[in-house]
Amino acid sequence: MLNNLSLRLRIFLFFALMAVGTVAIIGGSLYFAASRLDPANPLAGLTDAGIMAAFLSVLLVAGIWYLFDENVARAIDRLSAELRARAHTDVKRDLDAQSARYLGDLAPAAGAMAENLANVRSELEESVAEKTARLQAQTTQLTALLSDVQMGLVLCSPSHQIVFYNPTSVDLLKDTGRPRLDRSIFDLLREAPIRRTYNSLLTAETGEKHRDILVSTTGCGRTIAAHMRLVSGALGLGGDPGYVLTLRDVSQDLRLHTERERLLAETVDALRLPAARIQAMLDIFDDMDPAALRTALRSDAAALVDVVNSIAARHDANQDTWWPMQDVRASHLIDAIRGQLGPDALPFDAPSPHILLRCDGLALASLLTAVMERITLMRLAKALSLSVTLDGVGALLRLHWDGAPLPVADLRDVLDQQLTDTPFAVTGQEILDHHNSDIWPETMADGQPSLVLPVAEAWDVASTLKPKPGYGRPTVFDFDLLSQVRDGSIAGKKLSELTYVVFDTETTGLDPNGGDEIVQIAAVRLLNGKRVDGEYLDQLVDPERAIPARSTKVHGITDDMVKGQPTIREAGAQFHRFCQHAVLVAHNAPFDMAFFHRHASTIGAKFDHPVLDTVLLSAILFGQNEEHTLDALADRFGVVIPEEVRHTAYGDTVATAEVFQKMLPMLEAHGLDTYDSVLAAMEKNSRLLREMKARVGGANG
Amino acid sequence: MNDSSFDGVATAAPSGRTRNRVTLLCEEDVLGQAIAATLTRDGAELTRAPCAAGAIDTLRAAPPDVIVLESRSHDAIALGLCQAIRQSRELDQVKLLLLQDSGRPIDRRRASAMGADGFLAMPFAMAALRNEVGRLLGG
Known part of the structure; x- marks a missing residue:
């Protein structure tokens, strides 16, 4: 019944209660005084009554204040926080009416407004979503296409920061560093040739817009053949x-070429002397003592044999090839063959195993097609089968059929002919030679004739793919970066313009300074307010100590799982590189930071980044009396943490990132739109700042 | 096989005779002569045949114990003979030694897949050839 009273009546009742209470207290006190009135000393009784009335009044007012505060003031506070959350972010959950149940119609009214807002939003969202979905689909198709390009693609802003990169470029640079949005290209490729080419293209009077350059990586000294093309206009740049860099790793080609050259030169040199000696011997053949001649010939022949054998051995040891190879799925190879077979082809049966072949797929397909056409022409078979099986580090392609074997002479004939559908006029034998391979007839165990073609390198597809939800190897880009100059400084920058690394750690326990260690680090990056897909860290860490069972119970990480993983030295350094130029964000950041500060000397890098703590931000936004656990925040912002990733570093990191993303517009609405102003807001609350300083160790001070 | 002759290890064939019949198919003059001389000196009953497609009939008519076949890489005739030998039931028991002018790992693999029991890449020492022939006669 009490819940249904209107707010006005409720407030009237508070005051009425006060009035009635006061009258009752005064009346009671006077009655008390009158009943014990001592006519000799009336003042004493009245004083007692007065003291009693005053005391009871204070008690009454305090009690009513408490009721008022609990049921009205704080409830309004809570309600306004909830409203604010809905005003700035898209919280889908219904308003919590329970805490404001004594506020009469306020909570239902606010709820109605919130619901109305949500409806308007969702209508708007629906129409936007429809258009966005179409754009998104196109973007996805385009990115998938770019991810498949077998050439490294990197787009850089005028300030040489990476704006776009594809997975091939990640592979290409993997021993040097990882391309990341906003990272300077000079972290990965040597500065001088790139800067020189860029500047000379800028000032080129002939209107030249692109040029080839040879540049080496900063780390491991790979040589990259790059092509630089200036871009403006289409990308909306003033x-x-x-510029776009197209990258191709030529260090392998160069090394191979150098090695071949060296082998050739050394071969010629090594053959000169024995050849000269044999020639000389023939010149003096008649004059020489036959016994001496025989000995000399024998030793020279032996020397020649040695030279040839040692050169052959060196050549065999280096089976690399300069012919361009790709990792081709066996199924794609089979599809290519099917595509090349004419309409009169025999039935062709080929199961598609999940095998990746390192080869020139198109050339091999042309070769196999030519062989199959010959078999068809000779009427050796009624149907053909192709099987692909792993064989040691390579694979065997086996073409087999019921019928008569293909005579070697005919096979030879096919191999000596030029293949159709290849870019150059190459014969089948040349293709085989490029692959350091060959093809030959073999009779299978069941008596079927077959042709066998080994491929030197192959993998099980399953072993190369480690599926993990949400982890792809996408093409990564943010074209907003093109017009931004980022130098890692935070002074004067808007919160939304900063780069953030949101991270979380799992540990052996709760005491960073009492011997507990990190067992897992996860981190994601936020750029221009968006989480960057494909840029994340999720690394188990060997704590070099046992993990207590009670901790394993929380995060599920066991001693076995961390065995052989990097220690804090490597993982910390990797994390530090990931955090370059970023503001660090974590839920209860001081706890996590304490581990990194303690290990700074081991890691060889100081973690002196600016730090934001979502616990403290929540306190600023929602007041100190609210609950600030990650679960509570996620709940407040409608962020869902799937149960299976809760208390995994990656799952909590993503949740923290989503919460933080929703906090950013709220902070700006509070007028806190720079890092400094957020810091100043904490300054106002000295308790928070003291607490933070004590825990972070001054990194924010 | 360190002995200068392989009579010692030549074992009795099922029929009771000594296994020492070797047929040499070699187009290369000097090499052929040298091989023939060396094997004969070691006690082989050596016949030579031209390295041509027709040689298979000669081989079938009188199967030797070991065939020494010289082959150039991508040599259709020699490899064709190799294939024909392995398809002839009469030549099931015959051991085949391939002498080839290339010796990449893939060449050895192809040779063994096509039925060669031994493989020597040129240039080789005569001692190595005698070893191989001795091993094949023994087995």
Whole structure:
């Protein structure tokens, strides 16, 4: 019944209660005084009554204040926080009416408004979503296409920061560093040739827009053949143009070429002397003592044999090939063959195993097609089968059929002919030679004739793919970066313009300074307010100590899982590189930071980044009396943490990132739109700041 | 086989005779002569045949114990003979030694897949050839 009273009546009742209470207290006190009135000393009784009335009044007012505060003031506070959350972010959950149940119609009214807002939003969202979905689909198709390009693609802003990269470029640079949005290209490729080419293209009077350069990586000294093309216009750029780098690793080709050259030169040199000696011997053949001649010939022949054998051995040891190879799925090879077979082809049966073949797929397909056409022409078979099986580090392609074997002479004939559908006029034998392979007839165990073609390198597809939800190897880009100059400084920057690394750690326990260690680090990056897909860290860490069972119970990480993983030295350094130029964000950041500060000397890097703590941000936004656990925050912002990833570093990191993303517009609405102003807001609350300083060790001070 | 002759290890064939019949198919003059001389000196009953497609009939008519076949890489005739030998039931028991002018791992693999029991890449020492022939006669 009490719940249904209107707010006005409720407040009237508070005051009425006060009035009635006061009258009752005064009346009671006077009655008390009158009943014990001592006519000799009336003042004493009245004083007692007065003291009693005053005391009871204070008690009454305090009690009513408590009721008022609990049921009205704080409830309004809570309600306004909830409203604010809905005003700035898209919280789908219904308003919590329970805490405001004594506020009369306020909570239902606010709820109605929130619901209305949500409806308007969702209508708007629906129409936007429809258009966005179409754009998104196109973007996805385009990115998938770019992810498949077998050439490294990197787009840089005029300030040489990476704006776009594809997975091939990640592979290409993997021993040097990882391309990341906003990272300077000079972290990965040597500065001088790139800067020189860029500047000379900028000032080129002939209107030249692109040029080839040879540049080496900063780390491991790979040689990269790059092509630089200036871009503006289409990408909507004014001012200085950015540039696209097309990258191809040529260090392997160069090394191979150098090695071949060296082998050739040494071969010629090694053959000169024995050849000269044999020639000389023939010149003096008649004059020489036959016994001496025989000895000399024998030793020279032996020397020649040695030279040939040692050169052959060196050549065999290096089976690399300069012919361009790709990792081709066996199924794609089979599809290519099917595509090349004419309409009169024999039935062709080929199961598609999940095998990746390192080969020139198109050339091999042309070769196999030519062989199959010959078999068809000779009427050796009624149907053909192709099987692909792993064989040691390589694979065997086996073409087999019921019928008569293909005579070697005919096979030879096919191999000596030029293949159709290849870019150059190459014969089948040349293709085999490029693959350091061959093809030959073999009779199978069941008596079927077959042709066998080994491929030197192959993998099980399953072993190369480690599926993990949400982890892809996508093409990564943010074209907003093209027009931004980022130098890692935070002064004067808007919160939304900063780069953030949101991270979380799992540990052996709760005491960073009492011997507990990190067992897992996860981190994601936020750029221009968006989480960057494909840029994440999720690394188990060997704590070099046992993990207590009670901790394993929380995060599920066991001693076995961390065995052989990097220690804090490597994992910390990797994390530090990941955090370059970023503001660190974590839920209860001081706890996590304490581990990194303690290990700074081991890691060889100081974690002196600016740090934001979502616990403290929540306190600023929602007041100190609210609950600030990650679960509570996620609940407040409608962020869902799937149960299977809760208390995994990656799952909690993603949840923290989503919460933080929703906090950013709220902070800005509070007028806190720079890092400094957020810091100043904490400054106002000295308790928070003291607490933070004590825990972070001054990194924010 | 360190002995200068392989009579010692030549074992009795099922029929009771000594296994020492070797047929040499070699187009290369000097090499052929040298091989023939060396094997004969070691006690082999050596016949030579031209390295041509027709040689298979000669071989079938009188199967030797070991065939020494010289082959150039991508040599259709020699490899064709190799294939024909392995398809002839009469030549099931015959051991085949391939002498080839290339010796990449894939060449050895192809040779063994096509039925060669032994493989020597040129240039080789005569001692190595005698070893191989001795091993094949023994087995």
